[in-house]
Amino acid sequence: MMNPWEWLLVLAAVALVLARWLPPRPRRPVTVGAVAVVAVAGAVLGVLGMRWQMVPVLAGAAVALPFALAPLLRQRTRRAPWWLALPGSVTGLALVAAGAAAAWALPTPVFPEPTGRFAVGTSVLELTDPARPETATAAPEDRRTVVAQFWYPARQSPPGSRRAPYLGRTERESRVVSGALAEYAGLPGMLLDGLPRARTHAVYDAAAAGDGERFPVVLFSPGLGGVRAQNTAWAEELASHGYVVVGLDHPYDSAAVVLSDGRTVRTEVSATGDAVEDERRAAAWTAVRAADLSFVRARLERVDGGAIAGPLAGRLDTGRVAVAGHSIGGGAALQAARQDPGFAAVIDLDGYPHDPGPQPFRQPVLALTQAIGPDTDPDYLPALTRVLALSSATSYRLTVPGAAHLTFTDAPLYLPPVPSLVGSPDRTEGLRITAAASLVFLDSTLRHHADGPGSTGGPADPATALSAYGTLVVHPGSGA
Incomplete structure (x- = not known):
């Protein structure tokens, strides 16, 4: 725009x-x-x-x-x-x-106004796992570090409060990240020069909303080479309805991760063109991401307890945590849920499962996909269906009409509205459907009868509501 x-x-x-x-x-x-x-x-x-x-x-x-x-x-x-x-x-x-x-x-993105009753705050934490070495470097003392951005229900900020930049804590960080995203996609950096100029609806470190109620949490892993803020519109919409969304940067995978000491960690992921080798690499990257997600879920206890300073002390319902992801991040979310019973639900945004040893798991899943055919990936739906069938809970696969792989991200707000690239020519339709379907599912799984703070009032059984957004396939679960 x-x-x-x-x-x-x-x-x-x-x-x-x-x-x-x-x-x-x-x-x-x-x-x-x-x-x-x-x-x-x-x-x-x-x-x-x-x-x-x-x-x-x-x-x-x-x-x-x-x-x-x-x-x-x-x-x-x-x-x-x-x-x-x-x-x-x-x-x-x-x-x-x-x-x-x-x-x-190629406009400067304008983010849709969140529709929930809460304003949105955001904060960023850098978290290091002392128990896990960083496998992407040769230094034995390196430990795995991730950067997590929180979007959360906030009190209304004073008029004139500066809204957070897109893609970074500062415009400089935003420029570094947008340039890295363009480079990763093989594009001239100037094509994405509108991203650092954009402002979101969130305010940094705003006071949390309400009088002490605890909010359910959704952890999010981006696509391959993606960054923690790539689904900001989705995160802000969920936060306005009473959820805390935590997006992760996965160093050496995300296009660029700017650390608190000023270092910028660039991606080291790459494809070889050999299908077998590329799947082996994808499985390895997915495993690291799944471990990152479980580590951050465990760290939420320290954030809620105040051991890690921030505006969300005492406000996280760490017993109601969903895990979500886009593309390879969706595969990581599925794997993290299988490995970590602390997750209560899964949202997979058009993500192929790369878990080499899928096993039964107990969490319900919402899988949103584009229309998949022989020209897309003939192995995708069979692989996803096999994994969904392993859940003991009822799961849902929703095919969104007219969607493309990037429909489920912020990309329609700043890339050309070409259907094969971002889906519907309407820049906000895919964002609206993704968020609305996610809220229906989260309300039914994390809030059950949708009686929590900021609830959308969705039904405990989401099938009817989800059917309004596309073609729904219900997987009754191996325990049903």
């Missing part, structure tokens, strides 16, 4: 291109006004930080400027011959249109 100054620049540039074709009387005020607005808007954007998409707009205005100004600088109000002005006007309009189209296709 373009900001008001960008809109002014585009409209003024169009007016400048068209000024040459106007009758003499309106030509002068339109030209002078357009030049003035282009100059002011360009200067303001230069101070605020101009996005690259506005450069073609300025170039288009520059091409049109001589044709618009020439009649004003002569004694006789004559325009350049049409055969000379027409190519310049066409070129100018093409440049302006290209810049505006690029700004529309």
Whole structure:
């Protein structure tokens, strides 16, 4: 989405291109006004930080400027011959249109307003597991460290409180992470330069909401190379309804993890092109992520008890913790639940299970998937179905119509609305469905009859409500 100054620049540039074709009387005020607005808007954007998409707009205005100004600088109000002005006007309009189209296709993300009754706070913790060596380095003293971001129900912050940047605690961190995400995807960094400019709805370290009630928790693992904030819209929506969402950065897997000592840990994950070797690697990465999730779940006790300082002391219901993930993070969530009975439920957002030794487990699962066919991955649904059948609880697989793999992340807010890339051309529809289905499931599994703080009022049996969002397959569970 373009900001008001960008809109002014585009409209003024169009007016400048068209000024040459106007009758003499309106030509002068339109030209002078357009030049003035282009100059002011360009200067303001230069101070605020101009996005690259506005450069073609300025170039288009520059091409049109001589044709618009020439009649004003002569004694006789004559325009350049049409055969000379027409190519310049066409070129100018093409440049302006290209810049505006690029700004529309690759906007600065605007996050949907959370619909729950709570405001949203956020905080970041760096957690080190003294019992686990860091297998990605050769240093024997290195211990596994993860960065966890909490989104939680908060009291309303004072007007004017600064909202948290997207992807980082500071704009600098956001720029490091967005650049790493672009590099990981093989894209020029400038294509994602709108991400560090974005502001979420959360306020850092805001006071927790309510008068002492404890909130259920959802731990989240991102996709391969993904980062803790990649599902911010989903996390904020859940937090506004009374859940604490904890997104994890997995160092040496996430595209970039900025640590508290200033170091930036880059991803070391890579594919070989050999299916057998790539599956072996995926299984290893999934196992590390599953261990990260269990470690953070155990650390929640210290956060709740105040041993780790923060705004959530005494506010976490550590007996009601779900585990979730997108893509390989969804596979890690399934594996973590199988290995750790402390998790009460699982949400798998289009994640392939990579657990080499799946075993029966007791937690219910909600698996949201895109439509899977031979052109997608013919092994995906059979593998997922086998794992869901191992749960002793009722589980649900919801196929979301028109979804793509990135539909279940924030990507539709800032990537071109191409259905094969992000699903529905509506930038927020996939986010809304993902959050709404997650809330129905969480209310039924963590709150049972949906009577907890911030509840959406969903039914204890979510099948009917989930069916409204796509094609639902119910797995009754091996214990049913």
